[in-house]
Amino acid sequence: MIKVLTMEGRISTLILLCLVLSGVGAxxxxxxxxxxxxxxxxxxxxxxxxxxxxxxxxxxxxxxxxxxxxxxxxxxxxxxxxxxxxxxxxxxxxxxxxxxxxxxxxxxxxxxxxxxxxxxxxxxxxxxxxxxxxxxxxxxxxxxxxxxxVAPSTPTCKIQGKVEYGENINLTCLSEEGLPPPTYKWDSRDVRNTPRAPAPRTTDRGGILSLYNISRDTSGYYICTSINKIRSATCNITLSILPAIAPSTPICKIQGMVEYGQNINLTCVSEKGSPQPTYKWESRDVKNTPHVADPRTTNKGGFLSLYDISTDTSGNYICTSSNKIRSATCNITLSVMPPSMNTCPTARIICVVIATLIILIIIIVCCYCKKKKV
Missing domain, CATH: 2.60.40.10 (Immunoglobulins)
Structure with missing residues (x-):
């Protein structure tokens, strides 16, 4: 067995030597x-x-x-x-x-x-x-x-979402060029330019920095670095989140003439509020029962538009202004008279005018008669 192995080893060596020598002189x-x-x-x-x-x-x-x-x-x-x-x-x-x-x-x-x-x-x-x-x-x-x-091109930083108290937003960072594809990293500093650790819920993945329930403490300077083995490039975003302010008591107003058959708007606006307040109108009839909304009625951005108003439109209208802090309200009472009652004042005026003319005629006639007797 030993001799066989030795012979096989010699054959392998000879084959390897032949292969090496075959390359020599070529x-x-x-x-x-x-x-x-x-x-x-x-x-x-x-x-x-x-x-x-x-x-x-x-x-x-x-x-x-x-x-x-x-x-x-x-x-x-x-x-x-x-x-x-x-x-x-x-x-x-x-x-x-x-x-x-x-x-x-x-x-x-x-x-x-x-x-x-x-x-x-x-x-x-x-x-x-x-x-x-x-x-x-x-x-x-x-x-x-x-x-x-290819070195990363200067990345573009953008904000996705509303930069308002209590909102969730994303900061995005993207280089149009880069080979190998760049990786991204976000860093931030507070309003005093002091480096800070991200909030526990914050995520930083693939150039997207997700910020949750933002507040005044989120304000500051955010820097994104795009980097590959060639070099790096940066972009930045400054965030300024105003402190939360409850809506001020809204002001309710009527636009238009409160008369039978007219179209009017009820307006509602709070002068203060952060985040920006949203508005909602509700109404009750003269019996304090919730109104059945007219299909044409619109309720957008604090404007309640009422069309072809009638006695059924009469009632109490309440506007609620609210944000994440709290809400505030104002109200308007509408009283729409039927057409017959709306025409009475005009009839009275006509009657008074006619009566006045009759009296004037009587006075003139009397004066004329007295003058003739004299």
Missing amino acids: IQVNIPQELYENVRGDNITLPCSFTPKTPLKGTELVIISWSAEGAQAGAKEILILTHYSLNKQTDVTSPYVGRVSLDVDIATGKANLKLFSITLADNKVFECRVQIPGDDEGKRADTARLVVL
């Missing part, structure tokens, strides 16, 4: 790294070296080419340039004219590709290939991937 092309990371806009060099089977005398034809293909599977390969050693000519393909050059030295085996002002379109796998007639064994090409990095 061309070797090498790019030192498999991955290169550079920042967008940089001028870079992708190094490539080659060692021929036998030292070159300077009279041999050496063809050096660089090509690139997308990192995704099945991407099309694009030729970048080809160099011919005998006439020292380098042909650059049209997409890369003015963007590349070849730093070449045949004697030392240098074939470096220089790329200028790299862009995101250069996120590719690059291949360096060397061809020497009669030297077609060994490793004739090597590849490396170029990853173009």
Whole structure:
């Protein structure tokens, strides 16, 4: 058993030695790294070296080419340039004219590709290939991937929600650019510019800072930092939350003429209140029973609009102004007369005018008669 194992070991060694020797005396092309990371806009060099089977005398034809293909599977390969050693000519393909050059030295085996002002379109796998007639064994090409990095653009900070006492809001932060994608972190300072720890319920995830039940203590300066391996950028938001103020007693008013068949508005407004108060109208008829609302009646923002009013509209109207602190009320009593009663004052005026004219006629006639007797 020991002899068998020894024999197998010798065979393995011989196979390995043959594989090593097979590469000796054949061309070797090498790019030192498999991955290169550079920042967008940089001028870079992708190094490539080659060692021929036998030292070159300077009279041999050496063809050096660089090509690139997308990192995704099945991407099309694009030729970048080809160099011919005998006439020292380098042909650059049209997409890369003015963007590349070849730093070449045949004697030392240098074939470096220089790329200028790299862009995101250069996120590719690059291949360096060397061809020497009669030297077609060994490793004739090597590849490396170029990853173009982009620093985060200046992020945009925004507020989602109402900046009012007791509300929940989100502060958002987003960079339009960044590769690798940036991460985000929020920091805050109070109104005295003192750093502070976030409230227990506050969350900071993916550039969204969620603030709950905000109050005057939430006021201050909020800074978002967008960062990746290139650099960082910031934006900021200043929050100013006013102290909570209960609504002042609202003022109720009537807009329009309280007459049968007219359209009127009842208004309600509190001059003070933080958060901003909301308003609600309710009404009861002359028997103190809740009114059945007319379908046309509207109740928005403290305005109660009543249409084609009648005796049924009469009653007590109560407006409630409220916020998260407390509420306050005001009221208006409406008394809408029927049409017959509305015309009585006019009839009285007509009667008085007629009576006055009759009296004047009597006085004139009497005066005339007395004058005639005299």
